Amino acid sequence: MRESTVPALVTTPPAGGLADVVFERAEKAPDHVVLARRDPSGVWRDVTAAEFRDQVLALAKGLLAQGVRFGDRVAVMSRTRYEWTLFDFALWSVGAQPVPVYPTSSAEQVHWILHDAEVTAAVVEHEDHAMTVGSVIDRLPRLRRLWQLDAGAEDRLAAAGADIDTEVVHRHRLALTPDTPATVIYTSGTTGRPKGCVLTHGNFMAECDNVVRRYETVFPSRSGEQASTLLFLPLAHVFGRMIEVGAIRSGVRLGHQPDLSAAALLPDLEAFRPTFVLAVPYIFERIFHAARRRAEAEGRLEPFDRAVEVAVRYAEAVEQKAFGTGPGPGAALRVQHRFFDRLVFSRLRAALGGRCRYAMSGGSAMQRRLGLFYDGAGIRIIEGYGLTESTAAATANPPERTRFGTVGVPIPGTAVRIAEDGEVWLRGGQVFTGYLGDHRATREVLHNGWLATGDLGSLDGDGYLTITGRKKDILVTSSGKSVSPTPLEDRVRAHPLVAQCIVVGNDRPYVAALVTLDPDAVHHWLTMRNKPEMGPAELVRDPDLESEIRRSVVAANTLVSQAESIRTFRILGSQFTEEDGLLTPSLKLKRKAIEKMYAMEIEALYQT
Template identity: 75%
Template sequence: MREFTVPALAAPPLVGGLADAVFDHAEDDPRRIVFGRKDAAGQWRDVTSEAFRDEVLALAKGLIAHGVRFGDRVALMSRTRYEWTLFDFALWSVGAQSVPIYPTSSAEQVLWILHDAEAVAVMVEHEDHAMTVGSVIDRLPRLQRLWQLDAGAVGELLDAGTAVDDEVVHRHRRAVTPESVATVIYTSGTTGRPKGCVITHAGFMFESDTMAARWEPVFHSRPGDEAATLLFLPLAHVFGRMVEVAAVRGRVRLGHQPELSANALMPDLMTFRPTFILAVPYIFEKVFNGARRKAEAEGRAGPFDKAVDIAVKYAEALELRAFGLGPGPSAGLRVQHQFFDKVVYKKVRDAMGGRVRHAMSGGSGMNRRLGLFFAGAGVTVFEGYGLTESTSAATANPPERTRYGTVGQPVPGTSVHIADDGEVWLHGPNVFSGYLNDPAATRAALQDGWLATGDLGALDEDGYLTITGRKKEILVTSGGKSVSPAGLEERVRAHPLVAQCIVVGNDRPYIAALVTLDQESVDHWLAMQGRPPLPPADLVRDPDLEMEVRRAVVAANTAVSQAESIRTFRILAHPFTEELGLLTPSLKLKRKAIEAAYGVEVDALYH
């Protein structure tokens, strides 16, 4: 199939902007709990729609008092915090545009974004961020204000706004139209300088309202309960921003967690107890691997692996029934599943707070077997696909007919087209307006209203999309064989001891790989063998560990032809990190940077 369209569910907005929902909800249901906010003691405190409205209004008045005007761009540089959401809606209330910056950005990256966006002000989280901005401020003549959250920025702005009349904010808010620009989000830049994606209020409203209209039933743990989600994705990323907007517009109780690491996240999942989560595959991998390690440490690895097999078979049987291809789980399978639900699956659900029954995953591909396991364990993960340029989700698996291993069908009201060269094209109200100050790049990306994504994919007979790689990442060996590295890398990474994998081989005689290790899993693996921890330099030469990684490579190779297979690999002593310039803030591999940094190791693979 070359093209597939799903009819719209949400009507395009005719008037207003994103901030209107805050004021409308406070008027309709002032006592409704809309946020959970952590206090200094680590306890979650409720924030009502009325209280949030009052904070947004007061902060908006402070922004006006500090000189922020309609159409101005204001940068936000922080981890995922309640104050970011407060600033977003306050800026939208006065018709200003927010420009997110990853908190880990370098001084040069900050300089580029603030300069390109012509930002008049920037909100930062702490002193380190302030110093980063300060180091380049002499080259930013338009930048007039810097507010630091941890130095009392919110209080400062609230005090400044007391002399501004409420009606001044409302006049600004009423001037916002759906076509007004809401935000400029800079791509994370795996190649070249980041480009600013211009996204309108209409784009975010369509995206969030469509997601709510189609997937709202799965926001709940059970029918009729309060919907709640914990946001731990970076708010500098379009996925995190879409969750923020959708939660506010959809009246979903929202909590913020600034750390994406499993050690910081898991305790907050237990205390906040969301009914659904939106995450990247890394989180689900961590939950699964943590449960597997715990079972092995308790001498129950065998039963756990049996429970995994039963969960996968159970979910596969339900999947076949959903598509009219089978009767569903057999009586015997149902009995086994019920047994393991009490002794294994419930513990997996409890690790996510105990109430999660559904989740959405995006950002990168999720292993089909992992998705089936979670579904069989009682947490259905709806995998989706999108870009900054599509205001987050462009496709997602529908609730009643999930096809694991695919990224689903187009979200309602949009279309997916597969070009002659296999490139995925997108069309719909969620597609961005263009790149800021870059008409050439805009013309290259938008062709007759279609967004050329740069991703390669295929549509099946039911309109489900599978992403197979990136056009720019295709490797061509010296023998002329074209190889998409993404699938191989994902399969190697499925091994619990592997953290990262990058496939190389462009203009080389064969395909090879560099592999990094998951230190937590390696430490557990050594302990289970009664061996002490090893320093990284010894680990990479350990024959038993090399044999484990070789198993992962052999398993990955079974899915491709011999010419596409990984012939050899090298285990690296240290992981690829954003700090070393080898990952984007959204954890994607910077391939050219990695191959340059490890040029000696890559050359050694071919000698």
């Protein structure tokens, strides 16, 4: 199949903007709970539609009083927290455009985004962020206002706007149309400076409304238990932003968690008890590996591994039945599954709050086996695919007919085409209008309504998309063999000890790899083998560790031909980090930067 199209379930309204739903819901159901906010004591307090509307309105008045005008761009630099959502909808209420900035951004990255977007004001989380902006403020002549969340920005703005008439806000809000720019989100910038993707109110409406309607089992809007999610993805990323908007538009109870450490996240999951969660595959991998390490430390590794096998086989049988290729789990398998559900799977679900039955995953590929394990354990992970340019998801797996290892079918209102060279092209109401001020780059990716993604993929006979790599990442060895590094890297990274893997070999005689280690997994591995703690230099030379990593490389090589296989590898003593300029804020590898920093190590891989 070369093209797959799914008709829209919801059409974009002819007028209005994203903030309208805040006021409409408060009018129709003022007591409906739409968010939850932690109070200073750490207790989750519900926020009703009427309360949220009043907070948005007060903040919108304050923004107007402080000089924010229709069409202005306002930067928001913060971790994921309640105030971000509040500012988003307040800014949209006055026709302004939030410009998200990752909280880990360097001063030069901040300068580029604020300068390129010509922002007139900025919201930062704390003093460190304020100092980062302050260090480049002399090169930002358009920046007139700076507000700090931890210094009471919300209350100060509300007080400043107390005398503004409510009708002034409504006049701004009612001037919006679906074609009005809603936000400018900057790409991760793996190969050069980030580009600003201009996304309209209509882009978000087309995306969120069709996703919510198609995935009603995840976003139930009818009577019964209210859906809820604890959002810990960065709101600077389009995936988190889409869920924020979708939750508000669909009435899902939304909470925010800024700290991804297990010590902070797990207690909040237990207290908030979400019905679904959103994460990148790395998070699901960490949860699985942590559970396996805990089982090994408690002397329960053998039953845990048996439970994993049962979960995978059970999920495969369910998958086969959904596609009409099998009868479903047999009696013996169902008995084994019930046994391990009490022993293992229920503990995994309890760690996510006990009510979670669905998860959404995006940002990178998930291993089929990992998705099957979670499904067999009672949590269906809906893997999808999209870009900033497509307002997040363009495809996703149907919850009732999930094909693990793929990124699903087009969401309603979307078409997917595979070009002659294997590139994935997308078309739909969620596809962006272009890059801010960069007409040349826009022309390179938009072709008569189709978005050329730069990703390589294939469609099966049922219209399910599989991503096989990235055009720019393809390696060509000196013998002329083309190699897609992503599947190899993902398979090596599936090993519990491996944190990251980068495959190299461009213009080289063969393919090789650099591997970094997970410190927690290494500590556990050393403890379970009664080995002393080692420094990085000693650790990377340990023959037992090298043997472990070699097993992951051998497993990866089973995916490809001998000419494409990893011939040799080197274990590095430290991970690739964003601080070192080797990862994007969304944790993607900056390949050129890594190859430059580790040029000597890569050269050594090719010394005979």
